[in-house]
Amino acid sequence: MSRLFLSVGLAVACALLAFPRACAAVTTGGSKNVDVALVAEGTSIRPGERFRVGLRMKMKKGWHTYWKQPGDAGLPLRVEWTLPPGFTAGPIEWPTPERIPTGNLMSYGYERDVLLAVKMTPPANLDPGPVVIAGQFDWLECRDVCLAGSARLELTLQVRPEHPRPGPAARLFSDARARSPRLPEGWSLASVAGPRAIELSFRPPPGVSPRGGYFFVDRPLVAEHAAPQGFERVSGSYRLTIVPAENAPAPPRRLTGVLVLEGIPRSKGNAVQVSVNATPGDPAPAPAQARHTLPAIPLYAILMVLVSLAFAILARRRAKHP
Amino acid sequence: MIRIAALICLMLLGPSVRANAAAVVGKAAPSFELLDANGEKTQLASFKGKFVVLEWVNFQCPFVGKHYGSRNMQGLQAKYTEKGVVWLSICSSAEGKQGHVSGAEAKALLEEKGAKPTRFLLDPKGIVGKAYGAKTTPHMFVIDPKGVVVYAGGIDDRPSTKLSDVDGAKNYVTAALESAMSGKKVEIAATQPYGCSVKY
Numbered sequence: 001m002s003r004l005f006l007s008v009g010l011a012v013a014c015a016l017l018a019f020p021r022a023c024a025a026v027t028t029g030g031s032k033n034v035d036v037a038l039v040a041e042g043t044s045i046r047p048g049e050r051f052r053v054g055l056r057m058k059m060k061k062g063w064h065t066y067w068k069q070p071g072d073a074g075l076p077l078r079v080e081w082t083l084p085p086g087f088t089a090g091p092i093e094w095p096t097p098e099r100i101p102t103g104n105l106m107s108y109g110y111e112r113d114v115l116l117a118v119k120m121t122p123p124a125n126l127d128p129g130p131v132v133i134a135g136q137f138d139w140l141e142c143r144d145v146c147l148a149g150s151a152r153l154e155l156t157l158q159v160r161p162e163h164p165r166p167g168p169a170a171r172l173f174s175d176a177r178a179r180s181p182r183l184p185e186g187w188s189l190a191s192v193a194g195p196r197a198i199e200l201s202f203r204p205p206p207g208v209s210p211r212g213g214y215f216f217v218d219r220p221l222v223a224e225h226a227a228p229q230g231f232e233r234v235s236g237s238y239r240l241t242i243v244p245a246e247n248a249p250a251p252p253r254r255l256t257g258v259l260v261l262e263g264i265p266r267s268k269g270n271a272v273q274v275s276v277n278a279t280p281g282d283p284a285p286a287p288a289q290a291r292h293t294l295p296a297i298p299l300y301a302i303l304m305v306l307v308s309l310a311f312a313i314l315a316r317r318r319a320k321h322p
Numbered sequence: 323m324i325r326i327a328a329l330i331c332l333m334l335l336g337p338s339v340r341a342n343a344a345a346v347v348g349k350a351a352p353s354f355e356l357l358d359a360n361g362e363k364t365q366l367a368s369f370k371g372k373f374v375v376l377e378w379v380n381f382q383c384p385f386v387g388k389h390y391g392s393r394n395m396q397g398l399q400a401k402y403t404e405k406g407v408v409w410l411s412i413c414s415s416a417e418g419k420q421g422h423v424s425g426a427e428a429k430a431l432l433e434e435k436g437a438k439p440t441r442f443l444l445d446p447k448g449i450v451g452k453a454y455g456a457k458t459t460p461h462m463f464v465i466d467p468k469g470v471v472v473y474a475g476g477i478d479d480r481p482s483t484k485l486s487d488v489d490g491a492k493n494y495v496t497a498a499l500e501s502a503m504s505g506k507k508v509e510i511a512a513t514q515p516y517g518c519s520v521k522y
Contacts, residue, residue, distance in 0.1 A: 072457040073519035075481055103522045105457055140384070140483065145420045146518040148384045148483040220514030246344040246455060247474050247512035 029151035033060040034141050038133070038153035041117075041173040042164030045131070045157050048124035051164065053133055053155060054117035055079070056172055057110070062143045064111045067097035069218040069257075071225040072105040074146075077116065077139040084131045086123030093117045095179035096258055096271040097216060106226040107142075108216055115176040128159050181258045181271040188237075189274055192281040193251035197230065198223065198244055199283035200255060200274065203237040211263035212289050213240050215274070218257040221245045230286030241286040252278050344455030347474050347511045351465045352453040356412070359428040359442040364410070371467045373407045373503060375495065377439070378414060378451065380421030380459040381431050383518035384483040389460060390435050392488040394477075399438045402499060411439040414451030419521035421459070422446060448522040458517030464498045464508075473498035475513030 030036040035058040045051045055077070057065055066074040081089045094116065097108040120133065134154040141149050186205035191198065200215055212231045217223040227243035240259070244251065256275040264270040345351055351374075355365045366374065377395070380386055389395040399409050413428065415421035423431065428442045445451055454463060464473035478491035498508045 073515075073517060075483070075516060078482070102519050104452065105519045105522075107519065138482070138484070142518070144521070146383060146385075221512060247347050249512060 029153055030057075031141060031147065031149035031151075033063040033143070033147070034058065034065060034139070034149055036137065036149075036151050036153065038135060038155045039115075039169035039172060040133075040155060040157055040167055041170050043158075043167045044160040044162070044164045045120075045122055046161065046164065047122060047126035047159065049164075050119050050121050051157075052117050052119055052173055054115045054169070054173060054176065055135070055137060055153070056113065056115050056169070057139075058113045059111060059141070063141050064098075064100055064107070064109045064143075065114070065139050065141055066107065066109040067216070067218075068092070068094050069108060069216070069220070071100075071107040071109075073102075074107045074109060074142060075140040077137060079118075079138075080136040082134040082136075083120070084122075084133075086126070087131075087133075088121045090119035090121070093119070093176070093180060095176050096181050096260060099214065101226070102144075104226055108225070114179075115172045117173055117176055122159075126159050128161065130156050130158055132156050178266060181260075181273040182269050184259075184272040184274065187272060189276050191255040191276045191278040192283045193244070193253075193255065193278035194280070194282035195244065195251065197241040197283050197285040198252065198255060198278065199281075199286075200240045200242070200259065200276075201234070201237055202240070202259070204261070205269075208261070208264055208268060210238065210261035210270075213238065213259060213261050215240055215242055216258040216260065217242065217255070219252070221248050222252050222255075228288040231289050232286040239283075239286045241283065243285070251280060254278055343453050345453075345463055345471045345474055347471050349471060350469050351463070351471045352450075354450045354453065356443040356445055356450055357425070359425040359432070359444065361425055362441075364441050364443055366465075366469075369408045370469055373402075373467060373499065374465040375402065375407060375409045375499070376454065376463040376465070377409065377411045378456045378459050378461040378520060379411045380413065380415050380518060380521060381423070381435075382421045383459045385517035386459050388483050388485055388488065389477060390437065392485045393436070394488045394493075395460075396435065396437050398493075398495065403438060403440055405503070407499065407503075408441075409439040410441050410443055411437070412443045412445050412450060412456075414445040414448045414456060415521040416448060417446050420518075421521055448520070451520050451522060456520050458515040459520060460517055461515040461520070462495050464495060464502065466502055472502050472508045473511055476515040476517075479513075481516035 037056045039054055039056055041052040066076045068076045070076055083089060095114055098111055100107040100109050132154055136152050138150045141147050188203045191200050214229060223245055224243040230241035232239050255278045258271055259274050260271045353366050355363060358364045403409050413421060413423055425444060432442060460477050462477050463471060466472045475494060477495055478493045480487040480491040494510055494513055501508045
């Protein structure tokens with residue numbers, strides 16, 4: 001219903017306010033659990049000047065969609081563009097994902113609203129007037145069950161000579177940029193990959209002291225996604241270790257993905273894009289970090305620690321008072 | 323005394339750092355015994371000397387729907403069981419979770435879909451699924467006559483739910499079976515499986 005209002009409202013707004021200058025039409029669609037809309041960042045476009053469009057996905061509570069590397073299960077969104085002659089589309093700009101644990105498996109995706117932006121390059125010779133950007137979007141949406149979702153969406157943009165102004169959806173694009181990993185400017189990063197662990201050692205810019213971290217590996221058959229990652233501070237820099245995938249054919253030559261730091265606000269750059277050579281070696285796993293919930297130390301181990309402590313105290317007493 | 327106590331603590335904590343259970347390519351396939359849809363005990367060990375395919379299944383998962391809707395899976399089952407391969411479909415959906423089936427329900431579904439696995443195995447506690455590190459439906463394993471895992475991963479190279487993607491996809495299971503059955507090395511022995519998560 002809200003979708004209908006939005007479409008009607010936009011159509012009316014376009015007709016009343018912008019016509020005949022026309023405005024960027026928003027097309028919506030989606031599935032029962034995910035609302036989607038194709039939106040533009042600016043009010044218009046210029047010949048030869050890159051611009052952004054994006055797919056806004058609104059998940060119903062409990063549902064999620066996937067990052068470019070979905071983790072243990074799932075599927076990333078795919079798009080097939082139908083563009084005017086001379087237009088080219090860039091790759092999807094994926095915001096930093098969230099960890100979505102289900103039982104003993106780990107998925108990477110989005111549980112809240114997300115905007116998947118794409119940079120478009122129009123040709124330099126382009127007549128003023130409307131152009132239509134269309135895309136066929138296919139995705140997987142999961143809660144405890146998984147469903148396939150798809151939509152064909154169209155967006156009409158106006159080619160105008162003047163500089164584009166931020167459109168009604170511009171805020172979504174700036175939010176998505178803030179949620180996306182940055183380039184690691186001012187960082188030093190290195191990786192060593194071996195049979196026991198894949199190590200990422202890093203030194204963030206001064207003033208950034210993380211409590212922990214998580215590395216979202218973005219290639220298949222590199223990591224056991226559900227295995228806790230190790231983290232430790234080593235004289236000013238940090239070591240993060242990843243459990244290698246059981247069936248990895250060989251340790252990776254390159255480590256790529258997104259490093260997210262814990263205890264650092266997003267404004268200070270808590271997420272960076274990583275792509276470093278991994279030199280062969282045999283790094284030891286760093287101490288495992290607790291998961292979101294309690295660490296998985298079996299009850300008997302805790303009990304035995306307590307018993308041993310009591311034993312030790314008793315022994316000490318007996319030593320003092322023979 | 324304190325040192326001994328500390329040592330005991332360490333020794334007890336040690337085993338709690340568990341390794342990930344999984345079927346590893348080049349190593350022995352974890353042994354198991356499960357009931358099939360007819361209530362018959364089925365042991366992996368009893369198929370020694372034959373090639374075995376394990377197929378993790380959940381008939382309500384759209385990825386499984388792709389491979390049964392296109393009759394891709396039924397075709398593979400028929401083709402290779404005729405050649406003497408043992409094909410075991412395993413359902414690890416827990417009771418109350420998506421895809422869980424009783425023996426009778428499984429038989430009805432197999433009949434409806436024209437599926438011809440050698441046996442359909444029920445793993446509602448997820449014991450075998452976890453022992454193999456089965457993550458998705460489908461998730462495929464190929465075991466050679468010596469009981470060694472020679473392939474683990476996805477069914478093909480087109481991760482999608484589209485039926486039309488079956489045609490022209492590179493089927494890793496076919497490739498592994500063809501190579502292994504003619505005594506050659508399996509070229510691609512492991513891939514990232516794609517599908518719904520196994521509903522443990």
